[in-house]
Amino acid sequence: MSKKFDRAAAIVFILIGVVFVAESRRIADTAYGSVVGPDIFPMILGGVLALLGLRLLMETFRYPDQLEKKERPDVKRFAVILAATILYGALLETLGYILSTFLFLVVAFQTMERGSWGKTFLISGAFSVGVYGLFVMVLEGTLPGLPFWLSG
């Protein structure tokens, strides 16, 4: 529970609340034959959120900052895996399911722990081909197949 985070989060929530109120006012009141339009609910909630954010902000001035000695998070490993996941999502439709999943898993396994390449390739290959096969052939779902320059 860091005070700094709570304070920043409180301000973000206040802003989100204000934005929702402001944007709700722009929604055209076209609910025909009804006195309550589509704008009321989000507008009230936006207001409530802003108030709650304010309360959280006030609370952060009341409690003492807890000095916590958590071990340093492994940011580097996380950053690599997060980047790999984002790339995986971005390339999923271009490279096709099997290839992109295989690449993602190889990168992620090796980031978690170096070495044992044989096992890495085996598990990545088995998972990507297995899921694709099961889903597309057996359950007849759709997943992007191989890229055109491979499927010939």
Added chain:
Amino acid sequence: METLAYLLKGFQTALEWHNLLFAFVGVLIGTAVGVLPGIGPMSGVALLIPLTATMTAGAQPEEAAASAIILLAGVYYGAMYGGSTTSILLNTPGESSSVVTTLDGYQLARQGRAGAALAIAAIGSFVAGVVSLVGLVFLARPLSDLALSFGPADYFSLMVLGLCAVSGLAGKSMTKALIMTVMGLLLSTIGMDNVSGVARFTYDIPVLYQGLEFLTVAVGLFAMGEVFRAILERERGESPVGRIGKVMPTRQELGQSAMPIMRGSLLGFLIGVLPGAGATLASFFAYVLEKKWSKHPEKFGRGAIEGVAAPESANNGASGGAMIPLLTLGIPGSGTTAILMGALIMYNIQPGPLLFSEHPQVAWGLIASMFIGNVMLLVLNMPLVKLFAKIIETPPKYLLPLIIAISVFGVYAVQVNIFDVFLLIVCGVIGYVLSRNDFPLAPLVLGLVLGPMIENNMRRALTASNGDWTVFVAKPMSLCFLLVAVLWITVVLWRKRSRGKGEVSVKF
């Protein structure tokens, strides 16, 4: 009598071979999910929704929903049970409701009696499952009949009460829990308004017209968030894996646990019915109560079998009890039941008072399958407990990337949209950051699921009253719910203030 006939029909549905298979797969995966440290029942159920969606693709809508919910409910109570395995063997609770099980369970394991502790946990879970089944059978119809007399204003107030109850008990700070609830409600307004057809907060982005997909948000917040946490904070229980030894409990151990199991089941069930309280509170109360009643309270914490029997029965009883408000009122009392409700809505089935008359096959099939699932759990777990214990040793270096891959696959397979994959990743990061700073996530999902219903009922009530806001306090039932909601919040606030902060902290 009519109820019994319905129940029999339910058993017919649940005993169809494919539904038996679904229940079996559900409890099996559920137990595995519970055993794996890091994935709790919430992420487990969320992860499996896409799988069930594809598995049931060809069937009739009604049958598909029945099968899917049977599997997902199996995962739910399977995970509840599996969580105890790690508590006992590793001193690491698989999910929060098994925290108290570690106190005596691990001590028993160190004395070489892990097998007996696991068996008692399985038996306790089974008894609790039966107790909550009986409760469901008797309470389901009267409650849904009562709920049928509710008007929109009553419903609105009841849902407000449900949200307040959950926010009051979730997490350390009430303010944070309420913020998450309101955030969930706000997110639910994104997309096409289903009353007027006006697009709200979409900014001409086509994917937003459908609104944020509940499944994506849930999988992102829970499953991905957990994986990110595990990657960032390398943690591994240092405690050595306990030896299982003989699985069958002795007659003496059975005798000692019989009453604690009964008390735990009943208490768990009653707590489970209340919205917001949930399994964690139930297991905690059951443990405290058992210690108070015991003639040898000093044995607790040093390997008392009663200290495993009572809380394990209570948490399963609570998960059965939590089904009652979900099925009869359409109001989920916990994060996991909110996800189950989201799954039902995906199948176009609205949980609530009409469920029993409109979709008896789904409702009673589910109730009957809970019984069958509990039998399966008992039969499965006694011989297979050693096998499940092996799952604990799955190296996280393979497990964590695979969970990411499964999440991406699940979300993409159902939505067929890259936007949802990115939303999933964003939700994962947000989920990690928020939960690390004590913002509870369950209220957000609850708000997201209940949002459209609260809004519709509010607008219907206001339309009927011509925009007069006093309608919510003019109706006696509605006024009653609102008063209880206010009372609930004040009591929790007051208790937190008088006891100092952080005392009433319950996670789901």
